[in-house]
Amino acid sequence: MQENSLKTVELVRMYSVPINDARVRELITWYVNTLQRAVDIIWGNIEWRYEFPRITRNGKVKLGKKIRIPVLPKSNSFKKILRDELLKDCPYAKHWVDAVIRTAYSIMESWRKRYVKGRARKAKPRIKRRFARCKITLMKVDYAGKRVRITLKPGEYLDVSWASKWFSGRVDGWSVGEVILKDDRVLIPFKTVKMIKVERVIGWDSNELSLDGYEPSIGFIHVNLRYLQSLKIVYEKKKATAQSIGRRDLFGKYARRERNRERDFINKLVSQLVKQFPNTIHVFEDLEKSSLVEKPKVKSKTRRKRNARTPWRTIHRKLSEKAITSSVSPKNTSRTCPRCGYVVKTQVGHVFKCPRCRLEIDRQEVASINIRSRYLRMWGFPRTNEPEFSVRAEVWVGVAPNGWRPMIWRAMMESPPEADEAKGRGLDIV
Numbered sequence: 001m002q003e004n005s006l007k008t009v010e011l012v013r014m015y016s017v018p019i020n021d022a023r024v025r026e027l028i029t030w031y032v033n034t035l036q037r038a039v040d041i042i043w044g045n046i047e048w049r050y051e052f053p054r055i056t057r058n059g060k061v062k063l064g065k066k067i068r069i070p071v072l073p074k075s076n077s078f079k080k081i082l083r084d085e086l087l088k089d090c091p092y093a094k095h096w097v098d099a100v101i102r103t104a105y106s107i108m109e110s111w112r113k114r115y116v117k118g119r120a121r122k123a124k125p126r127i128k129r130r131f132a133r134c135k136i137t138l139m140k141v142d143y144a145g146k147r148v149r150i151t152l153k154p155g156e157y158l159d160v161s162w163a164s165k166w167f168s169g170r171v172d173g174w175s176v177g178e179v180i181l182k183d184d185r186v187l188i189p190f191k192t193v194k195m196i197k198v199e200r201v202i203g204w205d206s207n208e209l210s211l212d213g214y215e216p217s218i219g220f221i222h223v224n225l226r227y228l229q230s231l232k233i234v235y236e237k238k239k240a241t242a243q244s245i246g247r248r249d250l251f252g253k254y255a256r257r258e259r260n261r262e263r264d265f266i267n268k269l270v271s272q273l274v275k276q277f278p279n280t281i282h283v284f285e286d287l288e289k290s291s292l293v294e295k296p297k298v299k300s301k302t303r304r305k306r307n308a309r310t311p312w313r314t315i316h317r318k319l320s321e322k323a324i325t326s327s328v329s330p331k332n333t334s335r336t337c338p339r340c341g342y343v344v345k346t347q348v349g350h351v352f353k354c355p356r357c358r359l360e361i362d363r364q365e366v367a368s369i370n371i372r373s374r375y376l377r378m379w380g381f382p383r384t385n386e387p388e389f390s391v392r393a394e395v396w397v398g399v400a401p402n403g404w405r406p407m408i409w410r411a412m413m414e415s416p417p418e419a420d421e422a423k424g425r426g427l428d429i430v
């Protein structure tokens with residue numbers, strides 16, 4: 001790790017301002033319908049090409065099975081036809097049509113990527129949520145007055161102010177990005193750029209009930225997520241009961257509460273992590289949630305369910321809004337020897353044993369070390385430079401409800417003699 005290297009990070013914080021405006025609800029209805037129309041038209045103009053993927057194995061190039069690749073229509077002439085079509089009977093400012101088109105393309109592009117990877121079916125995307133994503137050209141921000149004016153129709157505006165809101169002090173000097181309109185609120189993204197002095201890199205392994213991190217000067221870090229799991233289990237039961245007695249109102253109430261408590265917990269967890277580990281790059285596995293939840297990779301049904309319960313994406317995203325994060329390929333992170341790079345085929349028990357270099361290490365710790373060193377290698381650090389296994393200290397970061405405020409404990413062990421013993425002495429939390 002380069003000492004004291006400076007990195008710029010873009011920080012984004014999303015805050016919402018409640019509104020109650022019939023014009024906005026009408027706009028959203030138009031927006032969602034028009035967005036679906038745009039998706040329909042793009043879908044109908046997809047060109048399907050046959051391709052034979054090239055597979056390189058042991059230096060030989062082979063052609064793989066024939067696959068059909070969707071190509072989205074992107075020519076200017078097509079875009080003009082699309083725009084003209086959507087502009088027909090459009091009562092709103094023309095820029096709203098451009099906003100719709102841009103959102104339609106980003107929906108289609110993400111569908112296309114997932115389809116090519118085998119993660120989405122050949123089915124036209126359906127717009128289910130009610131929202132309208134604004135364009136910067138439709139907004140006029142008054143930073144001194146802490147107001148934003150959004151053009152609905154030519155000469156007709158929606159004024160939103162954050163001057164008296166609780167978060168207004170937190171975003172002083174920040175710039176405003178493209179707002180999102182919802183039926184009852186406006187979501188405003190605030191952005192700023194910060195220079196951060198990077199002092200350490202932590203590799204994080206995302207597990208069902210914990211986040212497990214590694215950094216040589218700290219040692220192993222355990223973040224307990226049991227609370228999040230039990231919260232989800234409790235509300236799953238409550239929602240099932242509400243459903244069985246046909247109370248949709250109750251079901252909705254529980255779903256909202258569950259979401260709020262989860263969000264609350266994650267926010268507090270993330271701000272504690274940022275406080276505990278300042279000037280840090282947090283490295284995660286690039287986990288498409290689906291690969292953990294889908295059938296072939298994770299065989300046990302209960303395990304799939306549990307993985308589905310842990311909101312990894314939200315945790316990663318929230319952390320990335322407040323700190324520097326990066327991701328590496330998840331391939332074999334828990335099967336690769338952190339010392340010599342040998343990929344172990346099968347593994348049983350709690351201890352990882354490398355048949356090549358004879359390293360023995362707690363299996364839980366293997367992945368986080370590998371995630372970290374994978375990131376360092378991307379930056380050109382050779383395998384032999386790290387990791388320092390001589391550091392056996394452990395930090396336990398537990399999160400538990402205190403009233404409704406989760407807290408984090410941190411206990412540092414200066415020089416525990418053996419790993420097992422250190423583990424036994426770690427604070428048992430929750």
Ligand SMILES: [Zn+2]
Nearest residue numbers: 337340354357
């Ligand atoms: Zn080895």
